[in-house]
Amino acid sequence: MWPGRTRNIQRPPIAKINALAHELEGKGRRLINLGQAVLGLPPPKRALQRVHQYLENTETHGYCPDPGLPTLREATASFLSSKKNIKDATASRVMLTCGANQAFVNALLAVTMPGDEVIIFAPYYFDHVFAVKLAGCKPVEVELAFSEGRYHIDFTRLKKALSPRTRVVVLVSPGNPTGRVADAEEIKTLCELCRRNDLRADSRIRSQVGMDRRTNPEVNFESALWLISDETYDLLTFPPAAHVSPAAICPTERTIVLGSFSKTFGLAAWRIGYLYGPNPEFIEETIKVQDALVVCAPVPSQMAALGALEEVDTYVPEAVSELIRRKDSLMSALKSCRTLEAIEPHGSTSVLARITTPVFEDAFAYSRSLLQNQGVITVPGSAFGPHGEGHVRLSFGNQPPSVIAQAGERIRSFENSCT
Ligand SMILES: Cc1ncc(COP(=O)(O)O)c(C=O)c1O
CATH class of the missing domain: 3.90.1150.10 (Aspartate Aminotransferase, domain 1)
Structure with missing residues (x-):
């Protein structure tokens, strides 16, 4: 074997x-x-122009800071606030990654310990399950309910799936493969459920994995039930459906948003996406993963993303x-x-x-x-x-x-x- x-x-x-x-x-x-x-x-044409400019005007092709080019972090934060209504978005909470897939791995490795459980709604995007297993965690599938022609979260099933080791719930909206779009009410219920179950990781388990909540009584990251919101298809919705980010409507201290330039801007080949964390400290923590995996997202791809955002409207x-x-x-x-x-x-x-x-x-x-x-x-x-x-x-x-x-x-x- x-x-x-x-x-x-x-x-x-x-x-x-x-x-x-x-x-x-x-x-x-x-x-x-x-x-x-x-x-x-x-x-977008502007994406390619930015790449050309980079190639013409840049003599040395070095790394950039781990979380990304400051201009692109700024531009991504304004995109999050203007297009996704995440009002408090700031550049210091953004990290550019090699696609939403790497953003998922960064987030997962930063917030879980081996043996933790990660809830994934099914049918699911399979790379999430692969990443959860690679992280040494256990994927726990919660089947989406299907009624009146649409998929939605079955909160009874979800509650049953929670255990003291549940560390993360993964929401994908718009969904792959279902094409479902979670609405504001569903998202609020989900965020509230995460908040209420923050402390499920009981003291026995916390001590097993070397955590002590008392070290930081105000920020309960050690025992948080995190919500990772994969928003890869964010703006690709069909009215009257519209994308709602949990970070736009719920308190965001345990919400991590993943975004991508692959789909909305047709830039899949450039492998560029981002992570949006609850605060700058979270980003500092995930830099440890970022540096080990890629140091930084490819700079030419970041230039393409910058150009794409300039043409978003x-x-x-x-x-x-x-x-x-x-x-x-x-x-x-x-x-x-x-x-x-x-x-x-x-x-x-x-x-x-x-x-x-x-x-x-x-x-x-x-x-x-x-x-x-x-x-x-x-x-x-x-x-x-x-x-x-x-x-x-x-x-x-x-x-x-x-x-x-x-x-x-x-x-x-x-x-x-x-x-
Ligand atoms: C739900 C979901 N997340 C992430 C990805 C990967 O996105 P990226 O190309 O930004 O890594 C995909 C690609 O199909 C996807 O469907």
Whole structure:
């Protein structure tokens, strides 16, 4: 058996489907990729201009301070306050990272001890589970409830899942793979639940992991139940749904916000995102992780992010309009499919659809057959944990409406050939 921490982690599940897609492409098949959950639009022009300026005017390409370029920390803080209503956002609470994924690892390593439990709503974004396991913590899945056509948190299930070792609850809104958007009421209830359960880590456990709350009676970080809010798809919502950050409406002393430039600004290749902590001390603490992993986020990528933020007011509304056109075309294509029942997304770049035919053994078999027969790439719901089984995720963000319509025709041909 493999001796290290990676032992209990599967290979990223999308990799199997991608390997098959690669093989088919090698044989000359023309595929339609509804697999990748990205916004397939060119990034803001200003982002690229900033990178050009950097390349033209910078002689030595050194590190920048661990938390990021001061100008970008400032610009991110004003983005958080103007676009996400986080009124007290300050640059000293922002850290730039290699995407929201690294921001998650920074936060997790800073606030947990091995053996701590981390609550993840399911179906979940699988990289969160990998990171939790790598940190030596235990992911505790809490299935989202589904009623009246939408997913929401089942607070009864959540309360049952809390234990004295619960250290973090992870909220992803807009959600991947569900496309759900948590509303203000749900978020307030969640924040209140975290606040009330702060002290669940009882003294026995605290002493086991070497903590003593009395050392700092005012800031109870040692016993806090943290809320990590992954807001990777923040502005990619479909009215009347709108993104609400817990940091905008709840007291923020135990809330950590993760953000990304990958989706909203089409900058996934640049691996740039951020962490927004409850105070500057938190950022100082996470610098220990940042320095060990990457020292700082790549400076050219930070320049791209700075340019993107300069264009946010014009770029994002246009990107969202195009995203809605893409979403509508996929929803309308799926309406006439007999084997898939789409769940309307309120945000993000993909749709989760229930497989309604018993012909396939599981979601992987469905996705594999669709790819082999008709060349449409989707992601089996089982990639997002056991609660995603029986579903497939189809991303609309990466393709224009005309290609999405073609994908719909291919799915219908597939249905005719196999059911
Ligand atoms: C919920 C969620 N968080 C984080 C990420 C990764 O974001 P980044 O590219 O900023 O690391 C993704 C990418 O699919 C995601 O869906």
